[in-house]
Structure formats: C-alpha cells, structure tokens
Amino acid sequence: MSLTIAALASGTGSNIEAICACIEGGRLDARMALVLSNAPEAPVLDKARARGIPVWARDHKEYADRVAFDQELLARIRESGADCVVLAGYMRLLSPFFVGAFAGRILNIHPALLPAFPGARAGADALAYGARITGVSVHFVDESMDNGPVIIQAALPVHDHDTLESLMARIHALEHRIYPQALQWLAEKRLLLEGRRVILLPGRETRETPYTHGAKSSGAWLVSPGLEGF
Ligand code: GRF
Numbered sequence: 001m002s003l004t005i006a007a008l009a010s011g012t013g014s015n016i017e018a019i020c021a022c023i024e025g026g027r028l029d030a031r032m033a034l035v036l037s038n039a040p041e042a043p044v045l046d047k048a049r050a051r052g053i054p055v056w057a058r059d060h061k062e063y064a065d066r067v068a069f070d071q072e073l074l075a076r077i078r079e080s081g082a083d084c085v086v087l088a089g090y091m092r093l094l095s096p097f098f099v100g101a102f103a104g105r106i107l108n109i110h111p112a113l114l115p116a117f118p119g120a121r122a123g124a125d126a127l128a129y130g131a132r133i134t135g136v137s138v139h140f141v142d143e144s145m146d147n148g149p150v151i152i153q154a155a156l157p158v159h160d161h162d163t164l165e166s167l168m169a170r171i172h173a174l175e176h177r178i179y180p181q182a183l184q185w186l187a188e189k190r191l192l193l194e195g196r197r198v199i200l201l202p203g204r205e206t207r208e209t210p211y212t213h214g215a216k217s218s219g220a221w222l223v224s225p226g227l228e229g230f
Helices: 014-024 043-050 066-080 096-101 122-129 164-187
Strands: 003-008 030-037 055-057 084-087 106-110 133-140 150-157 191-194 197-200 212-216 219-224
Touching: 003 014, 003 066, 003 164, 014 030, 014 043, 014 164, 030 043, 030 066, 030 164, 043 055, 066 096, 084 164, 106 164, 122 133, 122 164, 133 164, 150 164, 164 191, 164 219
Parallel strands: 003 030, 003 084, 030 055, 084 106
Antiparallel strands: 106 133, 133 150, 150 219, 191 197, 212 219
16 A cells, blocks of 8 residues: 655755655655655755655744644644655654554654664764664654654664764665665555564565665664565
C-alpha cells in the first residue's frame, strides 16, 4: 500500500530530500503530500518548493500554546490527505492528542543509537562522552522525546580524529538510507508492534532480513535489520 506522507521539519531537510529521491526513483512506494515547519526560514522549505511539494510554515510563537499550534498542524495534515507523519529534524515535542491521532503512523529519525544520547545535541554528546560507537535510529513516535519503539538502527565507529562535522557527515549518509527503508517497510505493512519491540515481517521476496554492513576508507557501518535495496 502506498504511503501519503506529511513531513515535519525545522532545518536543512536533507532527510526529506533523500526520501523524495527514493520516491522519485521508484524505490519507496509513497507520495510527499505536504512539508510543514515551525521555522518559516528553514532551508527545507525551499527544497520542498523546488520539488513542487506544498509547504506550510508558521512560527509556533505566534500561537497561544503548543496545543493551539499542534491543532493547526493536525488540521493541515488532515487536509493534505496524509496517512503517515515523518519527523525529520522537527525540533518540537508533539502534543499527546496529535500522537494519538496518528498512532503507529508517526516516525522520527535520531542521530544516535537510542536510548543513548537522546535530545537535540546527540552527535556532540556522543563525542563529548567519548563513545566509540554511535549511529542512527528510526523509531515510532510516542509522547516522550526520542522514546518510541525502534524500527531500524545503523551503527558506526567514532574515530579518534573525528570532529562533529566529520562524524555527522557519516551519520547523515546512513540516515539517508535507513529512513526511506523504514518507510518502505511501513508501506508494505511489515512492521508489527509487540510491546516495545518492532518485528519485521517477511517480505514478498525476503524471508529474512539479515544485517547489512560495509566499510570504506571513511569508516565502517552496520545496519540492522538489513537494508533491502537502499
Ligand atoms: C538529522 O540528523 C536527524 O537525525 C535529526 O535532525 C537532523 C535533520 O537533518 N533528528 P536534515 O534537516 O534532514 O538534514
């Protein structure tokens, strides 16, 4: 079944671009119906406009409170016909009524191996802590920050000479592969929730999805469950 996506973002929009590229390339069975932002100057908006995707952006400070802003978001998303909400660098917690309205249909990407390093500075926190391995998580969204059931994770080493920029560049490269993959599994209805655990059901051509790994001079990486063509 094809997904109709509404994306929420506050920043650069590289993940939304990667998702759109996979849709355009026929690898992700989805349509990007609307990109919404609480930051009217966010670069993601011009990227969406350039692709002909409708955008909606308002500064959340113009609204009385979080609930009022989230009510407007929900109304716009419903109007767009979206059946799934993708958070990609959306820097605000969603109200419980919003999460309830799209239960099991809101995904987020986080640049660390949750539950390690939640929050807005995950890459810097992993470096400052001295973590030797960090990564990326795509998870279902619940009412708490960076907390819902994990769908897919990618791990990568932190090198001795890493700066925040070099580490985040490798993290982003993996984000751009695992987010479309998670969405394709959602489109194929292959994500079964058992408590906090997400079970990946077999696909039409895939009985089992073992981890995927790779190594280049720029570093090694490991993804589990594995990537299917992303
Ligand atoms: C990503 O690192 C994502 O993990 C985090 O916010 C960042 C968004 O990047 N939640 P972009 O705007 O998609 O480039």
